[in-house]
Amino acid sequence: MKGTQHMDQFTPKTMGQQFGRRSWAEPWKIKMVEPLRMISREQRQKVLVEAGYNTFLLKSEDVYIDLLTDSGTGAMSDRQWAGMMLGDEAYAGSRNFYNLEAAIQTYYGYKYIVPTHQGRGAEHLLSQVVIQRGQFVPGNMYFTTTRLHQELAGGTFVDVIVDEAHDPQSLYPFKGNIDLDKLEALVQREGAQNIAYVSLAGTVNMAGGQPVSMANVKALRQWSNQYGIKVFLDATRMVENAFFIQEREAGYADKSIAEILCEFCSYTDGAWMSAKKDNLVNIGGWLAVNDPVLFEELRNLVIVFEGLHTYGGLAGRDMEAIAIGIAESVQDDHVRSRIGQVRYLGDLLSAWDIPMVLPVGGHAIFLDARRFYSHLPQDQFPAQTLAAELYLDSGIRSMERGIASAGRDPKTGDHYYPKLELTRLTIPRRVYTQAHMDVVAEAVRAIYEERERTHGLKMVYEPKYLRFFQARFEQL
Numbered sequence: 001m002k003g004t005q006h007m008d009q010f011t012p013k014t015m016g017q018q019f020g021r022r023s024w025a026e027p028w029k030i031k032m033v034e035p036l037r038m039i040s041r042e043q044r045q046k047v048l049v050e051a052g053y054n055t056f057l058l059k060s061e062d063v064y065i066d067l068l069t070d071s072g073t074g075a076m077s078d079r080q081w082a083g084m085m086l087g088d089e090a091y092a093g094s095r096n097f098y099n100l101e102a103a104i105q106t107y108y109g110y111k112y113i114v115p116t117h118q119g120r121g122a123e124h125l126l127s128q129v130v131i132q133r134g135q136f137v138p139g140n141m142y143f144t145t146t147r148l149h150q151e152l153a154g155g156t157f158v159d160v161i162v163d164e165a166h167d168p169q170s171l172y173p174f175k176g177n178i179d180l181d182k183l184e185a186l187v188q189r190e191g192a193q194n195i196a197y198v199s200l201a202g203t204v205n206m207a208g209g210q211p212v213s214m215a216n217v218k219a220l221r222q223w224s225n226q227y228g229i230k231v232f233l234d235a236t237r238m239v240e241n242a243f244f245i246q247e248r249e250a251g252y253a254d255k256s257i258a259e260i261l262c263e264f265c266s267y268t269d270g271a272w273m274s275a276k277k278d279n280l281v282n283i284g285g286w287l288a289v290n291d292p293v294l295f296e297e298l299r300n301l302v303i304v305f306e307g308l309h310t311y312g313g314l315a316g317r318d319m320e321a322i323a324i325g326i327a328e329s330v331q332d333d334h335v336r337s338r339i340g341q342v343r344y345l346g347d348l349l350s351a352w353d354i355p356m357v358l359p360v361g362g363h364a365i366f367l368d369a370r371r372f373y374s375h376l377p378q379d380q381f382p383a384q385t386l387a388a389e390l391y392l393d394s395g396i397r398s399m400e401r402g403i404a405s406a407g408r409d410p411k412t413g414d415h416y417y418p419k420l421e422l423t424r425l426t427i428p429r430r431v432y433t434q435a436h437m438d439v440v441a442e443a444v445r446a447i448y449e450e451r452e453r454t455h456g457l458k459m460v461y462e463p464k465y466l467r468f469f470q471a472r473f474e475q476l
């Protein structure tokens with residue numbers, strides 16, 4: 001029999017056996033499925049040109065496996081869907097708002113909560129209220145929307161992340177840490193009164209999903225207390241950060257993700273959140289602070305841009321889904337399987353020597369396009385090229401996180417040339433299986449083998465704000 005002959009030639013191994021441990025599995029089973037389809041290579045070529053080689057401009061229908069982002073792309077649980085049916089769609093004082101408020105107070109530990117339609121809504125409000133024109137906003141690497149809102153409020157972002165973060169090959173375990181010497185130098189140069197606040201992000205997205213240690217945030221708190229400078233946290237992927245602390249930092253192995261999350265937040269003055277990531281919903285965000293005076297201002301401003309302070313641009317049902325999602329998101333087995341899946345893909349690719357950011361972070365694999373296409377100069381958009389080639393080969397959609405995302409320096413008008421030129425394969429939460437990861441890994445390997453024959457891109461249309469979303473390219 002064919003099957004038996006096949007078995008004679010090699011012994012298949014489970015993942016656990018390959019790693020010398022018992023296998024674990026996702027802590028859920030699938031109740032509803034969404035069919036996928038793959039269009040032909042000729043069709044992919046055509047739609048890619050029509051999209052100006054920009055994966056943001058592809059139609060979702062033309063995508064086979066969608067790794068553009070983990071933002072709003074996760075699967076909600078049956079409990080969350082049930083919660084959606086309990087939406088209290090009152091204009092004011094919806095029951096679901098109070099449930100959301102209680103969940104944030106319980107799991108993140110902040111006192112006052114303002115809901116927003118998504119993360120950037122919260123960034124906008126905080127930036128407008130806390131930044132005065134001409135002030136500096138130091139942070140552990142920029143994020144596109146965060147920095148833009150800081151700049152629109154008249155602030156200047158200053159990167160104070162540790163140097164290791166800019167080196168894709170450094171194995172430093174906490175590449176998201178703030179370099180306190182850089183922060184101190186900034187205060188010495190500009191004066192403490194000219195610092196709006198420290199903008200601290202958990203598992204730093206643009207660095208490759210790299211965590212901040214508990215020791216670092218504690219030291220940051222002590223440092224900032226000396227000068228009376230506030231620390232605000234981008235909590236978007238802070239649950240995933242807590243997992244890395246549990247895994248890597250002495251003294252935390254026996255603490256739960258929930259305990260670590262709460263302790264970390266306790267060293268900060270407030271947080272903004274894109275609930276579309278860690279909080280396991282398709283839309284939503286929030287802002288949370290401890291200072292009642294600041295809260296008063298934020299609660300007033302939210303009405304101008306988002307909606308009344310008990311809904312902030314969200315339906316009651318959305319707030320209910322976030323409240324339930326928060327409680328699910330801090331379960332240890334959930335976080336382990338989520339990050340475990342990202343690592344599974346990372347282990348395959350690194351075993352094949354595909355250049356990528358190491359250690360593998362929480363939400364994505366970041367391919368190092370600079371080394372992947374070492375023959376392409378940065379202004380030929382190697383990371384954008386990689387995203388386009390991957391789509392062409394296999395219908396897999398990824399995202400550029402390099403020179404196109406970095407944009408231009410508002411002062412000089414020149415491109416920012418970021419050290420990291422990356423293409424992100426972002427894994428949605430609770431959506432794809434291990435077999436999908438195998439397909440992705442093989443596709444990356446296939447384009448890597450073709451790398452020397454690959455041409456770069458030139459930008460032929462450049463929008464003013466966040467250009468990477470709508471820019472168009474042509475092949476050189």
Ligand code: P71
Pocket residue numbers: 068069070071118119120121143144145146201205234236237273274275276284285
């Ligand atoms: C991601 C996103 C979504 C996105 C945003 C901008 C360009 C491309 C894709 C959003 C974040 C984030 C962090 C750390 C704030 C936001 C904004 N990330 N902070 O990674 O990662 O939140 O999208 O809900 O407005 O694909 P928002």
